[in-house]
Structure formats: structure tokens, C-alpha cells
Amino acid sequence: MKPKKIKLPVVHSLAEFSLLASKDPNVYEWLRRSAQNLGWDEKDARGPAYWLRLNAAETTTEGFDGEKGVVRECNGIRRIVEDDLNKKSA
Numbered sequence: 001m002k003p004k005k006i007k008l009p010v011v012h013s014l015a016e017f018s019l020l021a022s023k024d025p026n027v028y029e030w031l032r033r034s035a036q037n038l039g040w041d042e043k044d045a046r047g048p049a050y051w052l053r054l055n056a057a058e059t060t061t062e063g064f065d066g067e068k069g070v071v072r073e074c075n076g077i078r079r080i081v082e083d084d085l086n087k088k089s090a
Contacts, residue, residue, distance in 0.1 A: 006085045008078050014056060014067055017074060018049045030081040034074040 006026055011017040021031040035048030038055050052070050059066035 003089045006082055006089065008082050008085075010075055010078065011071060013071060014049070014052055017052070017071070021049065026085055029085065030074070030078060033081055034077060037077055038070070038073060 008027060008030055009020065011020065017027075017031055021028040031052070032048045035051040036042075038051065040048055040051035044051065052074070056067040056070045059069055
């Protein structure tokens with residue numbers, strides 16, 4: 001029997017992303033890889049969710065919502081992570 005294909009949900013906020021990651025190891029892997037994509041180093045004990053929030057805060061300006069930008073980046077690599085997770089489970 002073929003293993004069930006992993007599908008990661010589209011997220012709309014960093015709070016939602018963190019909550020989903022706390023419940024699902026596949027979403028956590030996506031969160032971890034998203035943070036790495038934005039410069040997080042695994043030696044940083046504050047964790048990947050903190051790094052994403054920090055990135056959002058640092059990129060927020062009067063005319064730009066940094067959280068939306070970070071969430072867009074995370075959703076942008078969702079399919080890549082899905083494909084990698086599905087290859088590992090096959």
C-alpha cells in the first residue's frame with residue numbers, strides 16, 4: 001500500500017504557523033526550513049519560530065507588513081518541502 005501523500009496547508013500568519021508546527025512534525029520541518037531559508041542558524045537556541053517573528057519585526061515599515069512578507073516566503077517553499085517529505089516517506 002502506498003503511503004499517504006503529505007500535504008502542507010497554506011498558512012496566513014506566523015501564529016498559525018507556529019501552532020500547526022507544534023502539533024505536526026511535517027509542518028515543524030517546513031517551519032525549520034523556512035527559518036533557515038531566511039538566515040536562521042540551528043545553533044541559535046531561540047528556535048526557528050522566534051527567527052521568523054524577528055524577521056517579520058525587522059522588515060516591518062510604515063508601508064510594509066513584515067509578517068505578510070515572511071509568511072509569503074514560507075508559503076513559497078511549501079511545495080519544495082512537501083516534495084522532499086514525500087520522497088523520504090516513499
